[in-house]
Amino acid sequence: xxxxxxxxxxxxxxxxxxxxxxxxxxxxxxxxxxxxxxxxxxxxxxxxxxxxxxxxxxxxxxxxxxxxxxxxxxxxxxxxx
Amino acid sequence: xxxxxxxxxxxxxxxxxxxxxxxxxxxxxxxxxxxxxxxxxxxxxxxxxxxxxxxxxxxxxxxxxxxxxxxxxxxxxxxxxxxxxxxxxxxxxxxxxxxxxxxxxxxxxxxxxxxxxxxxxxxxxxxxxxxxxxx
Numbered sequence: 001x002x003x004x005x006x007x008x009x010x011x012x013x014x015x016x017x018x019x020x021x022x023x024x025x026x027x028x029x030x031x032x033x034x035x036x037x038x039x040x041x042x043x044x045x046x047x048x049x050x051x052x053x054x055x056x057x058x059x060x061x062x063x064x065x066x067x068x069x070x071x072x073x074x075x076x077x078x079x080x081x
Numbered sequence: 082x083x084x085x086x087x088x089x090x091x092x093x094x095x096x097x098x099x100x101x102x103x104x105x106x107x108x109x110x111x112x113x114x115x116x117x118x119x120x121x122x123x124x125x126x127x128x129x130x131x132x133x134x135x136x137x138x139x140x141x142x143x144x145x146x147x148x149x150x151x152x153x154x155x156x157x158x159x160x161x162x163x164x165x166x167x168x169x170x171x172x173x174x175x176x177x178x179x180x181x182x183x184x185x186x187x188x189x190x191x192x193x194x195x196x197x198x199x200x201x202x203x204x205x206x207x208x209x210x211x212x213x214x215x216x
Contacts, residue, residue: 073133
């Protein structure tokens with residue numbers, strides 16, 4: 001992925017609208033919004049700015065195709081739990 | 082992934098998390114979900130609180146969600162359980178579903194072979210006492 005595009009602004013994360021052949025992400029996105037995420041669904045692809053091993057980069061879910069992924073959300077940095 | 086910027090992720094990693102983890106700190110991507118767009122699609126973003134709840138999704142090599150868990154903020158997750166689930170799904174995937182993992186399965190534990198002979202006979206093949214209440 002693109003490396004070190006560090007500016008003063010924080011680039012907004014993006015939900016991808018292309019890439020998935022079996023279930024186009026745009027359709028998945030609409031389906032996800034309509035009926036919620038379910039097991040058995042294609043995981044909606046996205047790109048997001050990230051900190052990784054000392055540097056800034058962009059991470060895209062689909063770059064991990066072929067691997068198991070644990071995607072974890074949490075309320076915020078410096079929260080206690 | 083949280084709504085914090087990657088810059089805040091860096092500071093959290095550098096000043097705190099790196100003190101809990103050997104080597105240099107968090108070994109995976111700390112992604113930023115500013116605005117909660119990704120959390121919204123995954124159903125874990127709270128507009129009222131402006132944060133992503135503790136959602137955890139296991140995604141298989143085909144990009145399909147196999148497991149999900151969402152906790153409210155004050156209770157943390159159990160990473161051992163996440164790893165156990167990954168190991169279980171990997172076994173199922175490797176065997177093409179010929180082996181499935183009953184409740185409480187851990188690696189090396191008893192698996193079940195779905196089929197006509199197993200119907201109403203799970204009690205012969207598996208007992209909760211084999212895996213629960215042993216501590």
